[in-house]
Amino acid sequence: MSSSAASISPDLDRLAIDTIRTLSMDAVEAAKSGHPGTPMALAPVAYTIWKDFLRYDPADPHWPNRDRFVLSCGHASMLLYSLLHLAGVRQAAPGCTGHAEPAVSLDDIRQFRQLGSRCAGHPEQHLTVGVETTTGPLGQGCGNSVGMAIASRWLAASYNGPDATLFDFDTYVLCSDGDLMEGVACEAASLAGHLKLSNLCWIYDDNAITIEGETDLAFSEDVGRRFAGLGWRVELVADANDTAAVGKALSGFKDEAERPTLIIVKSVIGFGAPTKAGSHAAHGAPLGPEEVGGAKEAYGWPAGDAFAVPAGVPERFAATLGQRGAAARAAWQEAYAAAKLAAPEAIAELDCLLAGGLPAGWEAAIPSFPADAKGLASRVSSGQVLQALSGSIPWFLGGSADLAPSTMTLIPGAGDFGPEQPAGRNFHFGIREHAMAAAANGMALSGLRPYAATFFVFFDYLKPALRLSALGELGVIYILTHDSIGLGEDGPTHQPIEQLASARAVPGLSVFRPADANEVAEAYRVALQRPNRPAVMVLSRQNLPTLDRTTVGAAEGVARGGYILRDVDGGTPDCILIGTGSEVPICLDAAESLAASGIAARVVSLPSWDLFAEQDAAYREAVLPAAVTARVACEAACGFGWERWIGEQGRFIGMDSFGGSAPAKQLFTHFGITADAVAAAARELVGQ
Numbered sequence: 242m243s244s245s246a247a248s249i250s251p252d253l254d255r256l257a258i259d260t261i262r263t264l265s266m267d268a269v270e271a272a273k274s275g276h277p278g279t280p281m282a283l284a285p286v287a288y289t290i291w292k293d294f295l296r297y298d299p300a301d302p303h304w305p306n307r308d309r310f311v312l313s314c315g316h317a318s319m320l321l322y323s324l325l326h327l328a329g330v331r332q333a334a335p336g337c338t339g340h341a342e343p344a345v346s347l348d349d350i351r352q353f354r355q356l357g358s359r360c361a362g363h364p365e366q367h368l369t370v371g372v373e374t375t376t377g378p379l380g381q382g383c384g385n386s387v388g389m390a391i392a393s394r395w396l397a398a399s400y401n402g403p404d405a406t407l408f409d410f411d412t413y414v415l416c417s418d419g420d421l422m423e424g425v426a427c428e429a430a431s432l433a434g435h436l437k438l439s440n441l442c443w444i445y446d447d448n449a450i451t452i453e454g455e456t457d458l459a460f461s462e463d464v465g466r467r468f469a470g471l472g473w474r475v476e477l478v479a480d481a482n483d484t485a486a487v488g489k490a491l492s493g494f495k496d497e498a499e500r501p502t503l504i505i506v507k508s509v510i511g512f513g514a515p516t517k518a519g520s521h522a523a524h525g526a527p528l529g530p531e532e533v534g535g536a537k538e539a540y541g542w543p544a545g546d547a548f549a550v551p552a553g554v555p556e557r558f559a560a561t562l563g564q565r566g567a568a569a570r571a572a573w574q575e576a577y578a579a580a581k582l583a584a585p586e587a588i589a590e591l592d593c594l595l596a597g598g599l600p601a602g603w604e605a606a607i608p609s610f611p612a613d614a615k616g617l618a619s620r621v622s623s624g625q626v627l628q629a630l631s632g633s634i635p636w637f638l639g640g641s642a643d644l645a646p647s648t649m650t651l652i653p654g655a656g657d658f659g660p661e662q663p664a665g666r667n668f669h670f671g672i673r674e675h676a677m678a679a680a681a682n683g684m685a686l687s688g689l690r691p692y693a694a695t696f697f698v699f700f701d702y703l704k705p706a707l708r709l710s711a712l713g714e715l716g717v718i719y720i721l722t723h724d725s726i727g728l729g730e731d732g733p734t735h736q737p738i739e740q741l742a743s744a745r746a747v748p749g750l751s752v753f754r755p756a757d758a759n760e761v762a763e764a765y766r767v768a769l770q771r772p773n774r775p776a777v778m779v780l781s782r783q784n785l786p787t788l789d790r791t792t793v794g795a796a797e798g799v800a801r802g803g804y805i806l807r808d809v810d811g812g813t814p815d816c817i818l819i820g821t822g823s824e825v826p827i828c829l830d831a832a833e834s835l836a837a838s839g840i841a842a843r844v845v846s847l848p849s850w851d852l853f854a855e856q857d858a859a860y861r862e863a864v865l866p867a868a869v870t871a872r873v874a875c876e877a878a879c880g881f882g883w884e885r886w887i888g889e890q891g892r893f894i895g896m897d898s899f900g901g902s903a904p905a906k907q908l909f910t911h912f913g914i915t916a917d918a919v920a921a922a923a924r925e926l927v928g929q
């Protein structure tokens with residue numbers, strides 16, 4: 242430390258807590274933006290968790306059985322960055338220790354919120370080692386934590402041996418008023434209570450303030466009673482600065498075997514800021530030099546010494562968290578080595594899981610479907626593929642938001658996950674789409690390969706978590722069925738229109754709308770091979786013919802996003818018909834009728850725009866030659882974005898309104914999504 246040690250409190254714990262506070266203030270000050278108040282107020286709480294409870298080895302931040310610490314109120318990111326820095330968390334790759342480089346350096350903290358710094362405005366898991374999950378959208382971290390707690394249980398039931406506890410990690414969450422106002426956190430808490438996840442502890446920062454002012458503007462419920470009703474154990478801590486009381490509440494969590502724990506901690510935002518104005522400024526804005534000076538004075542801190550880390554503070558972390566974590570990890574490694582001797586196959590499987598791989602030969606299970614004019618719904622072929630793959634990939638598991646019979650996601654004989662069957666692989670998320678997706682993210686972050694299913698129209702109910710699957714590079718597979726007006730009688734409330742466009746607009750997300758059973762199989766093959774990329778399977782309720790692949794292009798074309806399904810006999814096509822999913826057969830019929838009148842139409846199946854866009858220009862030109870501007874696209878959804886593939890002159894046959902309640906066939910006719918309409922548009926374009 243560059244400042245005079247004499248002026249600093251001799252109490253190391255107090256010193257460590259104040260270092261978290263001052264680093265947070267200084268970083269926000271330098272960035273001229275951010276929230277210093279919450280890190281300041283929660284420093285004693287977080288410090289107590291890290292010092293006395295968290296089983297975490299800073300030398301091996303990927304250690305599989307580490308306790309997880311989730312900062313759901315991601316706006317308090319400097320709290321987490323300060324902890325990662327002071328705890329000396331290393332920039333280690335999974336399975337590697339002994340790296341000298343810190344995961345978060347003091348320079349990163351100085352560069353808080355600047356380009357290239359590992360200290361982004363809100364914590365980003367894929368960017369910063371030690372950040373367990375990406376947070377900022379309030380409530381998401383709470384949702385993720387339920388998936389982590391689920392994963393701890395599932396991994397324990399699946400891989401712990403009689404004498405080897407490989408998994409028993411706990412998940413701690415710091416959350417704020419905003420987190421607990423959000424619906425997703427309540428859904429998640431309800432699920433956690435139901436599942437009796439006693440390995441989950443949320444610490445609620447009850448500071449009675451949000452951005453607009455005091456919480457009584459909008460939040461007057463009794464949170465404790467709500468959580469008690471959800472099946473949680475609830476504890477109160479009257480003062481965030483009372484580390485003994487915080488520790489006692491956390492010990493209570495450790496002793497609880499039935500229920501998740503909520504610890505409600507009263508705090509004062511910007512604690513230590515000298516004025517009321519300071520406490521308001523602390524809420525989402527830098528304090529300003531005067532307030533910072535005043536706060537530092539209140540802590541007995543030397544003024545004017547930004548980013549000071551007093552001697553003894555990192556050592557304090559090392560002597561507590563570090564030693565405890567290193568010992569726990571060493572013991573784990575012994576257990577792991579013993580387990581490997583006792584059950585080499587199981588541990589080889591676990592190694593593969595932890596490496597984000599897939600078991601050797603997993604693909605052999607993928608079925609191939611014979612040509613069949615009647616065919617089957619893509620949700621049905623998806624169910625068959627899923628069952629086959631769940632046999633070959635033990636940790637490929639998931640469930641639905643109460644729609645397993647419709648989304649075809651129930652795996653017979655795989656057991657229902659719950660306290661009685663923690664190795665069960667069918668998950669009943671209940672009618673909680675948002676929490677389902679947020680939990681799936683937490684499961685993915687813990688090494689599992691989860692899928693989550695509902696109707697496609699409820700994409701919007703889970704979208705915020707899906708967006709974070711993409712940002713966080715998590716290979717969650719979303720199985721979304723009943724994909725268009727083709728679902729029929731349930732009507733416009735259930736018929737997706739704009740959801741495809743919305744899904745396609747998400748960066749880093751693969752969207753598949755397969756045309757038949759073999760495209761479904763290929764879509765799963767491609768999606769599973771990309772562990773860092775979420776995928777959406779957009780599947781039909783109604784039957785789709787299984788195409789005869791001896792007469793049309795091979796379904797392996799799905800891997801390239803789009804491919805020629807039916808081509809013309811030599812030469813350049815007069816026009817190109819592009820379809821996805823249930824509209825591909827319509828394009829094929831239209832091409833037949835065009836051929837009869839001497840128009841050579843190529844049919845392109847385009848199940849995945851994003852994969853097609855990834856292909857090199859030569860491939861894309863081979864499929865969609867620039868010279869052929871007579872293009873018709875057909876999709877039973879809104880046309881938003883299709884100009885990308887059909888160009889200025891192209892025509893789109895699809896939906897430009899909500900759907901209707903009627904049998905599917907009638908709806909396709911009513912909305913003009915027919916082979917005749919496609920053929921007519923093509924004729925117009927080629928001037929016939």
Ligand SMILES: Cc1ncc(C[n+]2csc(CCOP(=O)(O)OP(=O)(O)O)c2C)c(N)n1
Pocket residue numbers: 279314316317377378379380417418419420423448450451452510524
């Ligand atoms: C879903 C979502 N909505 C809105 C915001 C913007 N926002 C950031 S912090 C915050 C509220 C802050 O109050 P609280 O959650 O109590 O946290 P505190 O400031 O007390 O730490 C809001 C609305 C957000 N981050 N996420």
Ligand SMILES: [Mg+2]
Pocket residue numbers: 417418419446447448449450451
């Ligand atoms: Mg608050």
